[in-house]
Structure formats: structure tokens, C-alpha cells
Amino acid sequence: xxxxxxxxxxxxxxxxxxGFFKTGISxxxxxxxxxxxxxxxxxxxxxxxxxTELLGLGQxxxxxxxxxxxxxxxxxxxxxxxxxxxxxxxxxxxLVIVLALANIYEQFADSAMLNHxxxxxxxxxxxxxxxxxxxxxxxxxxxxWSFLTLLAAFLAIVWLHLPLLTVLFVLAPISITCGWLSVRxxxxxxxxx
Amino acid sequence: xxxxxxxxxxxxxxxxxxxxxxGASAVLPEMHRQIVEVNGWISSAEFATLYAITQAAxxxxxxxxxxxxxxxxxxxxxxxxxxxxxxxxxxxxxxxGKLWDRFSHSPWRKAxxxxxxxxxxxxxxxxxxxxxxxAGMAGQAWTIYVLAGASALASYYSRLNPLWWLALAAxxxxxxx
Numbered sequence: 001x002x003x004x005x006x007x008x009x010x011x012x013x014x015x016x017x018x019g020f021f022k023t024g025i026s027x028x029x030x031x032x033x034x035x036x037x038x039x040x041x042x043x044x045x046x047x048x049x050x051x052t053e054l055l056g057l058g059q060x061x062x063x064x065x066x067x068x069x070x071x072x073x074x075x076x077x078x079x080x081x082x083x084x085x086x087x088x089x090x091x092x093x094x095l096v097i098v099l100a101l102a103n104i105y106e107q108f109a110d111s112a113m114l115n116h117x118x119x120x121x122x123x124x125x126x127x128x129x130x131x132x133x134x135x136x137x138x139x140x141x142x143x144x145w146s147f148l149t150l151l152a153a154f155l156a157i158v159w160l161h162l163p164l165l166t167v168l169f170v171l172a173p174i175s176i177t178c179g180w181l182s183v184r185x186x187x188x189x190x191x192x193x
Numbered sequence: 194x195x196x197x198x199x200x201x202x203x204x205x206x207x208x209x210x211x212x213x214x215x216g217a218s219a220v221l222p223e224m225h226r227q228i229v230e231v232n233g234w235i236s237s238a239e240f241a242t243l244y245a246i247t248q249a250a251x252x253x254x255x256x257x258x259x260x261x262x263x264x265x266x267x268x269x270x271x272x273x274x275x276x277x278x279x280x281x282x283x284x285x286x287x288x289x290g291k292l293w294d295r296f297s298h299s300p301w302r303k304a305x306x307x308x309x310x311x312x313x314x315x316x317x318x319x320x321x322x323x324x325x326x327x328a329g330m331a332g333q334a335w336t337i338y339v340l341a342g343a344s345a346l347a348s349y350y351s352r353l354n355p356l357w358w359l360a361l362a363a364x365x366x367x368x369x370x
Contacts, residue, residue: 025252029358057293059313060302061285063213066253072293075287094252095252099268101246117366118242119241119370120365120369120370124248131346131349134345140310141310150311150314153314172309
């Protein structure tokens, strides 16, 4: 790893818990942007580059991205104790809050006002996810196999309602092979020049 | 429909978690398929409501899993589904994180990342469409589609905290519907 742009700080377990706690309760519509601000800008536990690398790791592995990242970051500083502190900090308060909200909703489930507000939120939340996928799509490599894979995954799930397991078993080997070929081609080009 | 046992919930969400390339947002259609379409444990409208509640609360998007567990088996269900969704993949992340320095420059890592990226994007796009559709079932479908489209554009083009768009949509929802 190259020299960090700024000095990074090693947090204590307590600071790990508190940092992720703050991130967890301040993120609406997903917490990733807040995680970056906390980890890189505010606490300086990671450099920008380290964050990007760990983000790639968290997104590349299956499971909730931000939970994966918390596990790896916690482990880096304090082994599995650190992972537990980070994940607990991230998840506990939001879990309690969301369950409390759901219970409150049960009490007032007949309220037309409340249901209308939630319908509005549901529509906007759907829009946020669409925006996320658009943001990812514009950064994607522009080649025909990537586009076809994207389209195939989308249609298989939305139109054909196929089980995800089937979709992954068929598409992942094909697209990873394509990915492998494109990496090879790049390496060869680099070697030639 | 008979509700699922705790053990079944646990196993289902363990399996969903390992399929979650691209995170919790990518497996919403799969959860909807298993919980709503195949088993009929909750309705599509309830699914949309639970998702809206998680968005009205702070925290990671994976909390939708907790609320599905809560709806099907109370607090125990919420804890079990959350652990199932985060546990096995956290162990994997822990293991891979340790070996990361060895992996990080391998061409295989790049190949897997490149290969999975378009699948992930297709799945997340599918989640967005599913959520628009389920939200639209609450009535006045076209108003809801327009609201979703406006929110997509607003959050794509501005760096404002999404909380503001969600709050505005809540107010608009009360006014319009």
C-alpha cells in the first residue's frame, strides 16, 4: 500500500463502537455515504484509498455491504472483538428504532393519514434505489457482455421471476469468465506497450 | 397460510444472504418471491409498507430483513432473520479480510469484480422496479410512478441527504392520496 495521504488513527474498541453507532443512526436511505465521512474525514481511521479498497471488498462479498465493511475494519484494528464492536455499534440502535417504528405503525395501522405518508415514502424509496442503480450503471465498464449480463439478470428476476440461485448459477460463471478474459486482454496490452 | 418456523426463517435468510452479491438491496426481489409470491406469508402491500418503515428509520438497508422476521415471528423473528442475514457472510468477510493483502492484487479478484458488477446492477435495478410496482398497488398507481421517478431524478442529481426527499414524499403522500 502506498503512503497514506494523511496520518491515520487507531481507534479503541469503544471508539469503534461509538463511531459505527453514530454512522448507523445518521444514515437514511442507506449508510454508506455517512460511513465514508466518519471513517475518512472525521475519525481518520482510514485513508480515502483504503476506504475505496475496503468498499470494493465489502461489495464484492455476498451479504450486506456495510456490515461486511464493519467486520473487516473492526478486525483490522482489534481482531474479532473489533468486528463485534463495529457491527454492534452499527446495527443495534437502528434495529431497536425500526422495531419501535413498526410497533407504533401497528397501533395506528388504520390511520389513513399514516398510510398515505408511508405510500409516499415507499414511492420515494423506490426512486432512491433506481438512482443507486443508475449511478452504478454509468460507472460500469462499457462493453457488450456487461450490458447483456445486466439485462439478463434484470429480465430473469423482474419478468421471468426466476429464483435468484438459478440466475446466479447461470450468469455468474459466464460473466466472470468474460471478466477474466477482459483482465487478460488488458494485461497483454500492457505487456505489449 | 401457516407461518414459517423459526428454523425455516433462519435457513431461508442464511441462503438469501449468501446470494446477496451487491448487498441487501440486490435481493429484495428474491425475498419478495419467496415470502410473498411462493409462500404467501405476507402480502405485496405489507412488503411495501415494511420497506417504507425501514426507509423512515435510520440505518442500513438490511433492516428490511429484520422487519420481515418481526412481521412473521415477532421480536424473536426479527433477531433470527437479522443474524441469519448478517452472520454467515460476516464470518466470510472476516476470513477474506485477513487474506485480503494476498488477494488484493490477484487478477482473479479483478475478474470476479468485473463479472459480478453487471449482475449486481441488474438486480438492484430490478429491486427498484419491484418497489415501484408494490408501492403502486396502494392506489393511484400513476401518481406513485411519477413520485418515484421524481425522487430518482432528485437523488441522482443532488447531493442532499435522501432524508429530505423521503420527508417531502411523506408530506406529498398525505396531501395527494
